[in-house]
Amino acid sequence: MRNGCDLTAAASDIALVRGRSKGRSFDRTQRLFYWYCLLPALLVLGVITLLPTIYLILVSLTPLDLTRPNTWWNFSNPTLNYELLLEDRRFHNSMWVQAKLSFWTVLLQLVLGFLFALLLNMRSSLLQALRTVFLIPMVLPPIVVAIIWKVLYTPDISPFYWAFKAFGWSVPALITDPNWALTAIIIADTWEWFPFTMLMILAGLQMMPQEYVDAARIDGASPFQTTLFITLPFLKGVLLVAGLFRLIDSIKAFPLIFILTEGGPGTVTEVTNYYSFVQAFSFSFLGFSSAITVVMVAATLILSWIIIRLVGWGGEDG
Amino acid sequence: MFSDKKARRRSVLKGAAATAALGATGLYAPAVLSQTRKFEGTTINGAAFSHTFSAHVRDLIPEFEELTGITVNFQDQAFPVYNQQADLELSTGGSALDFVNITFIFSGRWIGAGWMHPLDDFINDPEMTPADWNPGDFAGGAQASLQDADGNTYGFAWEAGAMIMSASRSDILDEAGVEMPTTFDELVNVCDAIHNKDGVAAFVADKLHHWNWIPYLMGFGGKVFKDPPGDLTPTLDTPEAAQAAEFYANLLSSYGPEGVLSFTDEQALNAQLNGRANIRTQAIAWHTPLANSPDSKVKDSVRFALMPGGPAGNFPGSNSHGWGIPVGSKNKEAAWEFIKWVMSPDVQRRIAIDQGYSAVTRRSIIESDAYKTQMTFGGQDVASLYLQVLELGGKSGYMKYRTVPVFPQIGDKINKAIERVATGQQNGADAMAQAQDETISDFRKAGVEMDL
Incomplete structure (x- = not known):
């Protein structure tokens, strides 16, 4: 009997080991299968993303100037562009302008997006119909948005300015006034992109279980308290993702600045990518421009990492 | 026999005369005809900045297309936008553009960097440029920025700005x-x-x-x-x-x-x-x-x-802008056909006199009575103001x-x-x-x- 038990136990041990071995083999096969599936996509991603980035970094180590052929692949002083950046006041100013633009546009777009999402989440057929209208600015080509605002901000052709004039009000031309030019860009950018954050937050709101709100109400929470302690924490992840998207996009702000102000007056609205564009395409300093771009990429990555570390991704406990 | 001989001689003489006539015309007319339609079916692309002259050129393009069979795609953009795009295109040695405006402030850069094609071979070839086109007719001051230190010509000025x-x-x-x-x-x-x-x-x-x-x-x-x-x-x-x-x-x-x-x-x-x-x-x-x-x-x-x-x-200030051909163009000869036509004495005269374009660059037009009449507004002789400025600019070279x-x-x-x-x-x-x-x-x- 004992022998029989021993044999049974031994057999079951063997079966277990075999099972584990089969399981491990299956896991390994499954992992390999996943890798095989991913490989083409990773290769494509590497070719279209990684190689240009490596090329960008290499170019940033040269003084490449398109009008001087001897500057191609000249690595005699690879840190020169970065040393020049350290003492370039216009570059420093562009970073500061970028920081202001990003802060205000992301903040305003999150706040407005949240408020409008709360509004559109109400059960009303009129508001349901209005959702599409609110999305229009976001689906317009950025250059069209820039032209719309160029017309609105240009006193001799703007209906706003005609109205101001009719009332006898003297309003400065916002895009040529150093105190208002950046605000003018922020207003236009917010108008264009708050529907994006609104859409994401609205989707998040519609995922929120009604029981949370009902329970809070039973406990006597006011609508404000419900929003602050139930809705906002639930949307933490959505807000973070929307904010990150907008932050990264704000660093890419170009059409509005190119059409509305060309970075002016002076350099009041000259953000870093516009400065990089001027260096590359007005002066042909591709090496220097690449160094600016490398710094921008690094800054964006670091900033995104810090925000994710600080705020977290939200999630089920959110 | 005599009559036969006479007839034969007449035939020979007629034939010789006809051959001589054909030969004589053949030296010129067939060359012109072949030049005119030589590039039929070719499409050329050109660009310039927005200007009253560009608008006149745009109006005349259908006439050129009808005459030569060349299709011209011409785009004009705001001054800074054009300059940036042309600068980038030229710097890559690309073939997207066959003729461009050589903007005054970029002339040294584009010509100096070897991004423009020298036009001297086209000008000096009688098959490509008839003598009556007369490149010497262009005001020297206006042409100065379109030539390199060795005197090679890279463009022809359409504006002598004053x-x-x-x-x-x-x-x-x-x-x-x-x-x-x-x-x-x-x-x-x-x-x-x-x-x-x-x-x-x-x-x-x-x-x-x-x-x-x-x-x-x-x-x-x-x-x-x-x-x-x-x-x-x-x-x-x-x-x-x-x-x-x-x-x-x-x-x-x-x-x-x-x-x-x-x-x-x-x-x-x-x-x-x-x-x-x-x-x-x-x-x-x-x-x-x-x-x-x-x-x-x-x-x-x-x-x-x-x-x-x-x-x-x-x-x-005085300046000049001119047409040139990018070194990367694959249709240089067809592009030259266009430049040659649009800058010809006849087309220039029509743009200046019929359309009222003032900053013309051919001396023969500037000095004509028709131009002076055209440039007199309410008794004000604007042509003389124009010449005074050009002379001021040329005298001390302060525009260098x-x-x-x-x-x-x-x-x-x-x-x-x-x-x-x-x-x-x-x-x-x-x-x-x-x-x-x-x-x-x-x-x-x-x-x-x-x-x-």
């Missing part, structure tokens, strides 16, 4: 009891007297300050470079430059229409055409529409004059600063500095000192040797 002054509403000057200003001091006094009278701003300018401001800089005794084109040390941080910056910025901020700092050429022209802004100093092609455009509401009140001079003299390869870099710094002064962000001295520092930094990147 900066003059106009007052679209001279009736307001008359009512205020002031004359057209001849000095900088008078200009300020006149602006003071007429500003916002009848809702009209006294002064208007487009945002290309590195063109509009330089005559004021030189009028105060300043310079852009120490001694161009040999010594490109920038000289923007001088007291004269600071004074000129404050003077010009004051014209814009005190007497310009709201938002003038963002005005393009077209906006400034429209402000004058509609009588919303009065005085402007700019190249002649931007003034004559005030007198001859169907859209002008100021035809009866426009007045022209030489631009005012400063304590150091009078330095009205503008065709050096690194002008785009310093031009950008000047634009920004004038904006900073006009908006009160900095005073003239600080703004120009900053412009000087930034220019030196950029010139170092470009490998320019400076005497600092």
